[in-house]
Amino acid sequence: MNGAVEKTGSSPFVATLKRLLARTGLSGRTLVIAIPVLWLLIFFLAPFLVVAKISLSEAAIARPPYLPLWEWSEGMLIISLNFANYQYLLDDALYYLSYLSSLKISALSTLFALLIGYPVAYMIARAPDNTRNLLLMLVILPFWTSFLLRVYAWIGILKGNGVINNFLMSIGIIDSPIVMMQTDFAVYVGIVYTYLPFMILPLYANLVKLDESLLEAASDLGARPLTTFLTITLPLSMPGIVAGSMLVFIPAVGEFVIPALLGGPDTLMIGRVLWNEFFSNRDWPVASAVAIAMLVVLVVPVMILQRSQDEKEEAAS
Amino acid sequence: MSEPKSAAETRPWKDPAAVPFISIKNVTKKFGAFTAVNNISLDIYRNELFCLLGGSGCGKSTLLRMLSGFEEITSGTIEIDGQDMVGIAPYERATNMMFQSYALFPHMNVEKNIAYGLKRDGMGGAEIKDRVAEILKLVQLEEFARRKPGQLSGGQKQRVALARSLVKKPKVLLLDEPLGALDKKLREETQFELIKIQESLGVTFVVVTHDQEEAMTISTRIGVMNEGEIVQVGEPHEIYEYPNSRFVAGFIGSVNVFEGQVVDDEQDHVVVRSPDAGIDIFVSHGVSCAPNQKVAYAIRPEKISMSRDRPKDKKNVTSGMVEEVGYLGNLSIYQVMLESGKQIRVAKPNIVRLDEEAISWDEKVFLSWDGSAGVVLVS
Amino acid sequence: MKKLIVLGAAASVFAGAAMAQEQTLNIYNWSDYIAEDTIEKFEAETGIKVVYDVYDSNEVLEAKMLTGNSGYDVVVPTSDFLQRQIAAGAYQKLDKSQLPNLVNMDPDLMKGAETYDPGNEYSTIYMWGTTGIGYNINAVAERLGEDYEVNSWELVFDPEISGKLADCGISMLDAPSEMIPAAMNYLGLDPRSTDKDDLEAGAALLETVRDNVRYFHSSQYINDLANGDICVAVGWSGDVFQALYRAEEAENGVEIGYVIPDEGALQWFDMMAIPVDAPNPEAAHKFINFVMDAQITADITNYVWYANANKASMPLVDPDITSDPGIFPTEAAKARLWAAQVYDARTDRTVTRLWTRVKTGT
Known part of the structure; x- marks a missing residue:
């Protein structure tokens, strides 16, 4: 048995x-x-x-600070859905402007990350095998330290009596410190720095697969290096660009810590607005509505993009 | 427009006054300490279909890549149509290459792949369209113009690659193992197609291949390469019938080699004493060698006759025992062990179907050949 | 430090073998808000193991209280936040029979705290302070003249004066319910008003000086003031004194002053309370009673430089502290302090929205 x-x-x-x-x-x-x-x-x-x-509920001074969606009352189930929170998002331009500002900051950060990340990924993909692993290691290395620590390090670099200003003043290029902290510039630096590996890695994974004979073929057919890049390398690396950009763009839109630590008070981002709704106003329902709206703003374009990408791939196969 | 004559008809290499189209002089290519191509000099003439033949790592691909401009020359010169190629980038050369992997752009359809090179020349849309249509017709791919490479079979891809490299009407078309990825039957069909296209377009082809049969079939001339050097250049039959070295003899087709020593060295004949063969081999042409020099005598399996009785009219006769018989359809290969213990191969065409009388295993046979059947190899 | 505390706890457990079982007390307090040895002493005395956790904003504490099941036994919300949390049912009533040290408390201040917690039923005062102006004495003198006396909110609210200080850095608390009333008070309005127009007026004043403010933040100014990175901070009394202390320790030549402006300032109380679902309310009462011990409270004030409400502790507090009008205001100054207004949800929203406008111009 x-x-x-x-x-x-x-x-x-x-x-x-x-x-x-x-x-x-x-x-x-x-x-x-x-x-x-x-x-x-x-x-x-x-x-x-x-x-x-x-x-969909209503804020209240209670624990938790909102009213239940449904209750039994004298044998009746009473369901109250409160759409006013969404209505509210439309009434005050603040939300709309914060979304726009967040989208702008994320889009520009994504662009910068792409402009920096692409050459880096390309270089790593074309490096000899033994150097390549080392370079990849260096890209991933910052993840071994805390994210917060790295952002704080940027404060030390960018602030009035920080590394950059002290250096520039010591060699006499500037007389008084350049204001970099608490500006949008610092926010861009922080976001691009933090999310750069998420851009580089998918790009690298894509570029390393690129068949070098395709580039030779283009060159052989009369394409100068720039033309080869624009007509062959760039279109073929599009999946990597899309993946990397999504990985940078999506978390950047909801980013709260970086603008809070590096940005000025006038850096308007939806993460901050959400924080205010949740903590300052204790209005969990509106905070939730902001979060859901953000998801819709983010997810819908991503789904459209994904759909078109899938269709393209289907057409190709 | 005059009909282009193929180089095979005119044989410019036989004419000392002919001007080579591609002139390779003392070209060396080193990768670090490794010498891939060692001091090669070679002339290739207009309209030739020249094959660089050799095993992997012999330097043939490196030589081709120097012609296309992908590799820089360490020393020496290459001229194409009288123009020095040093420092000229691949995209500025009047050569085109067909890649072993085909290197078709996966994101473009067949039409766009083919038009790619024309666009780079700044050609107008209408003209591009005409040229692409023309070449698609030539390679019989009209219906596949809108397909992407991923939707094509191996043979179709091969033809797209050919069309793409030909459409710019290059002065020289470089082909790196053009048929290597095709199965045997398709390869044989395509060989003749390739010749046809080459002759009809009048473009000079330089083909790299490791397949000696392919080289024999398609080339005007073959350059056999070994360890970075060209060991013999000649027309296919010259390479086959008159290999100049053991390497070439062994690389091209099947060959039996007897070790021996020249015992009689005359103007019009030599005699090689070969313990391997068990006889003194009579060779009916002169050989430039020192007296008593150790040489090798090479003879192809199909040049040897085999019989049960000793033939009377042959110069060279020896005998042995049939060990193996291999039936290949059109011919049979016999492995015969000579009395010296040397094993040799004999090919016998199968003229009759199911020959009951055919020589078989363990029979004693006489092997014979003419004085002109083999060659003496001094190196 | 924390490790030491844990070790101490373990030792006391072994020592007090008579204790039936090990008890744990979870405390959630503001960062840098207790004497170094307070916890150690409590553990040694009671044999209760303390898990001590910190926060740096009322909002974070409030989110936990309103969610429930925080696991904390003692928390220290600021008075106006406390009031709302009581209304939400976040706290349990104190069992005063377990708090004999209540007799030590200053009845006047406890009465003040009744504004938020009638009858002091749910809480007792931990520390209290004011929201005033911290400044770099030399840097301000350099820009406004040696004779300029810092005694008015005009230092930050007058665009002309704050404009002269913008280059060396002004910071404000990122706390709308403190900054907007301060501005309203400067304009002669009632700082406790919840009238929308009054709030708008306060915000409008802040907008006029917005460009002179380097940042709005509720803790960063301590370091920056001490380092000389900023020269004026609207901040909490004890925090400014911490900056003063740090600058003295660093011997970097930065001299810091704290002033309760003549126009008046916000007075706030940080209150000890026990969450309704506290796992160990008995230990919580023990801790609150322990803190109300004269010596223990004096130790804390001596360490954190915040005023306490413990009358019995006064003789034990460093005279430098008791005599500093920035910490213990004079009677005249006391009269001009105002208590924080507790806003309803709608006013909260208005204030937050105005604050966003002040900060971002949106």
């Missing part, structure tokens, strides 16, 4: 599981797929629904 079990290579437990699955009409494959689906349900969909739910 025991020997037979060993022969089939499965323990009694697995056998029981198989029998159970067979009885319920599920296969092992369903189970394997179920795990990531469950993961998404628990860690993405559930929190999202909670936030969506709060966004």
Whole structure:
């Protein structure tokens, strides 16, 4: 009996599981797929629904500080959905302007990250094998220190009596410190610096696969290096550019810590507005509505982009 | 417009006054301490279909890449149509290359791939369209103009690559293992297509290949390369019938080699005493060598006759035992062990279907050949 | 430091083997707001193990209180925040029978705190302070003249005067419920007004000096003032004194002063309270009673330079501190202090929105 079990290579437990699955009409494959689906349900969909739910309730001085969406009253289920929070987002230009400002800051940061990241990724992809691993290591290295620490390091570099100003003053290029801290410039520096690896890595993964004979073929057919880059390298690396840009752009839109630490008071970002709604106004419903609106603003363009990318790929295959 | 004559018809290499189209002089290429191409000099004439033949790592691809401009020359000169190529970038050269991997641009359809080079020349849209249509017709791909490379078969890709490299009407077309990725049947068909296209367009082809059969089939001339050097240049039959070294003899086709020593060295014949063969081999032409020099005698399997009875009219006759018979369809290959213990191969065409009388295993046979059947190799 | 505390706790547990089982007390307090040895002493005396955690804004504390199940036993919200949190049901009533040291407290100040917690039912005062002006004495004198006396909010609210100081750096608290009333007060309006026009007027004044302000932040100014990176900060009394102390320690030549302007200033109380769902309310009462001990409170004031409300502790507090009008205001100054107004949700929103406009121009 025991020997037979060993022969089939499965323990009694697995056998029981198989029998159970067979009885319920599920296969092992369903189970394997179920795990990531469950993961998404628990860690993405559930929190999202909670936030969506709060966004439809009404703020109150209570614990938690909003009214329940539904209650039983004399045998009646009373459901009250409050869309005023969304209405509110439309009424005050602040939200709209913050979204725009966040989108602008993220878009520009993404562009800068791309302009810096592309040559770096290209160089790493074209480096000899042994140097390449070292360079990749250097790109990932900053992740070993705390994100906050790295942002604080930038304060030390950019501030009035910081590294850059002291250096420039000591060699006599400037007489008084250049104001870099608490400006949008510092915010761009912080965001680009922080998210640069997320741009470089997908670009590298794409560029390293680029067949060098394609570049030679272009050159052979009369394309100068710049033309080769624009007509071959750039279009072929588009998936890497899109992936890298998404990885930079999406978290940058909701960024709170970097503008809070490096930005000036006039750096308007949606993360800050959300913080104000949640903490200063204690208005969890409006804060949730801001978050949901931000998700919509972000997710819809991404989905459109994804769709068009998929269609392109389908057409190609 | 006069019909272009193929170089094979005019044979400019036989004419000392002919001006070479591509002139390679003392070209050396080093990668660090490694010498990939060592002091090669070679002339290639207009309208030739010249094959660089050799095993992997022999330097043939490096030589081709120096012609295309992808590799710089360490020393020496290359001239194409009288123009020195030193310092001229690939995109400024009147050469085009067909890559072994085809290197088709995956994001462009067939039409755009082919038009790519024309666009770079600043050609007008209408003219590009005509030229692309023309070349697509030549390679029989009209229906596939809108497909992307990923949607094509290997043979179709090969033809797109050919079309793309030909459409600019280069002075020289460089082909790196052009048929290497195709299966055998398709390869054989394509070989003749390639010749046809080359002859109809009158473009000079330089082909790199490791496949000696392919080289034999398509070339006007072959340059056999070994360890960065060209060891022999000649027309296919010259390379086959008169290899100048053991390397060439062994590389091109199948060959039997007998070690020996020149015992009689006359103006019109020599005799090689070969313990391997068990006889003194009579060679009906003179050989420039020292007396008593150790040499090798090379003879192709199909040049040897095999019979149960000793033939009377042949100069060279030896005998052995049939060990193996390999049936290849059009011919059979026999492996015969001579009395010296040397194993040699004999090819016999299968003239009759199911020959009951055919020589078989373990039979004693006589092997014979003429004085002109083999060559003496001094190196 | 924290490690030491834990070790101390372990030692006391072994020593007090009579204790039936190990108790834990979770405290959530402002950062840099307690004497170095307070926790150690409490653990030694009671054998209760303390887990001490800190925050630096009322908003963060409030989010935790309103969410519930924070796991803390003692928290220290500022009075106006406390009032709202009480209304939300975040705290439990104190069992005064367990707090014999209440007798030490100053009845006048406890009465003041009743504005927020009628009958002092839920809380007792931990420390209190004012929101005034900290300044770099030399840097201000250099720009406004040796004779200029810093005694008015005009230093920051008069565009002409603050303009002269902009180059060396002015900071303001990133706290609209403190900054806008201060501006209203300067304009002669009631700082406790919740009238929208009054609030708008205060915000408008702030906008006129906005360009002279380098940043709005509630803790960064301590370091910057001490280093000389800024020269004027609207800040909390004890924090400015910390900056003063740090500058003295660094011997960097920066001299710092703190002033409660003649126009008046906000007076606030930080209150000890016990969350309604505190895991260990018994230990919490023990800790609150322990802090109200005259010596313990005096130790804290001597360390953090904030005023306490413990009458019995006064003789034990450093005379330099008790005599400093910036920490313990004179009777005349006391009369001009105002208590923070607790806003309803709508006013909160108005104030926050005005504040965003002040800061960003949007």
